[in-house]
Amino acid sequence: MSLQNEEAEVIIKVKRFSPEKGNWWQEYKLKVDRFTQFTEALRRIKTEQDPTLAYRAACHMAVCGSCGMKINGEPRLACKTLVLDMVKKYESNVITIEPMDYFRPIKDLIVDLDDFYQKMYKVKPRLYPNEQVLKGEAEHRLKPEDQRMLWKFAQCIWCGLCVSSCPSVRNDPEFLGPAAHAKGFRFLADPRDTITEEREKILLDSAWRCTYCYMCYNVCPRDVEPVTAIKKTRAYTKIAKVKTPVIETGEKHTEAVFNSIFESGKIEEAKVYLSTYGLIGSLRDMIFLLQSGKLKYALVKEKPVENITEVRRILRGE
Amino acid sequence: MSYAYYPGCASHGLSKDVDIATRKVFETLGLKLEEVKDWNCCGGGFLDEYDEIGHIALNLRNLSTVEKMGHTKMVTPCSVCLHSHRLATFKYKENKELRKEAEKRMKGTSISYQGKATAEHIVWVLVRDVGIEKIKERVKRPLSGLKVASYYGCQMLRPEEIMGFEPAFKPHSMEDLIAATGATPVPFPMNKACCGFPLMGSNPKVGIKLAFNVLKSAKDQQADILVHPCSLCHLQLDSLQTRIMSEFNVNWTMPAIYITQLLGLAFGFSPEELGIGKYATEILKSKGVI
Numbered sequence: 001m002s003l004q005n006e007e008a009e010v011i012i013k014v015k016r017f018s019p020e021k022g023n024w025w026q027e028y029k030l031k032v033d034r035f036t037q038f039t040e041a042l043r044r045i046k047t048e049q050d051p052t053l054a055y056r057a058a059c060h061m062a063v064c065g066s067c068g069m070k071i072n073g074e075p076r077l078a079c080k081t082l083v084l085d086m087v088k089k090y091e092s093n094v095i096t097i098e099p100m101d102y103f104r105p106i107k108d109l110i111v112d113l114d115d116f117y118q119k120m121y122k123v124k125p126r127l128y129p130n131e132q133v134l135k136g137e138a139e140h141r142l143k144p145e146d147q148r149m150l151w152k153f154a155q156c157i158w159c160g161l162c163v164s165s166c167p168s169v170r171n172d173p174e175f176l177g178p179a180a181h182a183k184g185f186r187f188l189a190d191p192r193d194t195i196t197e198e199r200e201k202i203l204l205d206s207a208w209r210c211t212y213c214y215m216c217y218n219v220c221p222r223d224v225e226p227v228t229a230i231k232k233t234r235a236y237t238k239i240a241k242v243k244t245p246v247i248e249t250g251e252k253h254t255e256a257v258f259n260s261i262f263e264s265g266k267i268e269e270a271k272v273y274l275s276t277y278g279l280i281g282s283l284r285d286m287i288f289l290l291q292s293g294k295l296k297y298a299l300v301k302e303k304p305v306e307n308i309t310e311v312r313r314i315l316r317g318e
Numbered sequence: 319m320s321y322a323y324y325p326g327c328a329s330h331g332l333s334k335d336v337d338i339a340t341r342k343v344f345e346t347l348g349l350k351l352e353e354v355k356d357w358n359c360c361g362g363g364f365l366d367e368y369d370e371i372g373h374i375a376l377n378l379r380n381l382s383t384v385e386k387m388g389h390t391k392m393v394t395p396c397s398v399c400l401h402s403h404r405l406a407t408f409k410y411k412e413n414k415e416l417r418k419e420a421e422k423r424m425k426g427t428s429i430s431y432q433g434k435a436t437a438e439h440i441v442w443v444l445v446r447d448v449g450i451e452k453i454k455e456r457v458k459r460p461l462s463g464l465k466v467a468s469y470y471g472c473q474m475l476r477p478e479e480i481m482g483f484e485p486a487f488k489p490h491s492m493e494d495l496i497a498a499t500g501a502t503p504v505p506f507p508m509n510k511a512c513c514g515f516p517l518m519g520s521n522p523k524v525g526i527k528l529a530f531n532v533l534k535s536a537k538d539q540q541a542d543i544l545v546h547p548c549s550l551c552h553l554q555l556d557s558l559q560t561r562i563m564s565e566f567n568v569n570w571t572m573p574a575i576y577i578t579q580l581l582g583l584a585f586g587f588s589p590e591e592l593g594i595g596k597y598a599t600e601i602l603k604s605k606g607v608i
Contacts (some may be wrong), residue, residue: 208520213512214476231367250520267327293596
């Protein structure tokens with residue numbers, strides 16, 4: 001970023017909404033400089049041009065999570081985005097601003113975040129400490145390495161950008177969403193927490209409903225990596241007592257993948273298919289493959305890894 | 319000019335046609351593909367949740383072999399394999415604790431990763447290193463009049479800090495390659511959405527729905543076929559297309575072919591030579607392309 005103060009005139013097109021009028025686009029012209037954030041741009045539009053423009057913003061420094069919106073289609077925090085950066089990235093001084101996806105718009109860029117909060121509350125987002133610690137009779141200990149691992153997932157500012165862009169949230173009501181999982185895992189893996197079994201019941205089934213599209217990782221303004229928390233949550237499946245069909249299928253599949261790699265160093269699709277879906281499920285899919293003319297590839301035998309001892313040694317951790 | 323080539327388990331299995339078409343395209347361009355010696359699976363996107371350290375070590379095993387073969391670029395047609403290797407090297411370089419654990423696992427093995435080899439997508443190599451002009455020169459059969467939905471999927475684009483080739487919200491590599499063949503690229507709203515393949519391992523019902531959403535979005539923009547850059551999207555959108563159609567009770571098809579299958583057609587190969595499926599061949603015939 002150069003420190004030379006550049007200036008430009010931009011045209012900001014806002015997708016506005018009101019319950020009476022529905023959606024409409026409105027254009028505003030604005031002069032900005034190198035350091036103008038989008039929250040500043042919106043503030044100036046509201047005070048100098050159009051007081052009816054509604055948006056949320058508070059801290060202007062990426063800690064309150066209020067200003068999540070889509071800028072040129074990208075889910076971003078308005079305060080953390082500089083206008084001229086977007087002008088340069090998209091090579092145009094016309095910029096579109098829309099509210100976040102998925103959440104119901106209330107007015108202009110303000111959306112209803114109730115669904116987001118409900119999902120967060122479901123995972124019990126606080127520490128449930130030991131009784132003795134609460135009474136002051138014992139001490140809580142947290143090792144530095146545990147804290148380092150949990151710290152990343154505790155950075156969430158509840159902005160909602162990840163949930164708004166998650167495909168699984170939109171298509172699967174049973175999925176708690178990336179933010180809730182990051183928060184839930186932060187406590188699931190905290191050694192000071194005492195309701196681990198209850199958290200497993202809340203989090204495990206939902207953790208197997210993520211599609212690993214990395215959208216949450218990509219849009220998070222605090223580098224929380226919710227998808228990483230979901231992957232780590234799945235590891236608790238090994239010790240879970242209650243397993244739903246989604247958990248069982250997921251566990252069978254991941255174990256089949258591991259076993260195939262352990263055995264031959266590669267994923268043998270036929271074996272993984274059978275272990276995951278069983279004989280009937282696999283036969284049904286084979287019919288679909290036959291219809292597409294792809295069955296001949298199901299019988300292709302792949303060469304196993306020669307130095308399989310090395311692969312097994314790596315996986316066994318000897 | 320030669321590259322280390324990592325086909326991935328799918329390209330040597332149910333997505334074998336991806337491997338066949340990619341080899342033909344690179345051969346036509348005068349580029350040699352040297353298969354990584356004794357390569358192992360990248361984990362398929364599922365190993366790192368089961369054994370994070372083992373995942374890093376296994377991916378570095380491939381890259382270490384690539385370095386020993388004298389290459390710095392390992393090209394792969396599969397976005398998941400690409401993502402897996404880049405994620406492993408990213409974690410290895412950025413996370414001191416994971417690096418220590420990974421080195422413990424790799425001790426006593428033949429792995430000696432120097433940090434020089436990286437995984438690259440064949441699309442990146444074609445666009446950045448070979449160049450659109452060279453590709454245009456080899457086009458013998460321009461696919462004019464064919465409307466091709468340009469699909470990216472997720473693993474090749476996100477997260478931007480690890481993949482880094484093009485902006486995750488404004489990519490254009492697929493459109494560039496499609497335009498080079500003479501066909502008309504058709505962008506569509508769901509062109510960067512997930513095809514749902516990773517969900518098939520645990521919740522296939524929603525996985526199929528995600529695939530349907532992608533295909534329907536392409537259909538709504540009046541595309542003839544869809545082109546994608548991943549061996550696993552190939553499984554989801556092409557091999558299982560009939561399953562999607564029967565599940566959602568639709569009478570239309572949106573055939574999905576791999577990007578090098580499209581390039582191969584433009585270079586003059588026949589659909590049979592490229593392993594193109596039944597539904598795609600029907601559409602190509604009906605549009606007068608072949």
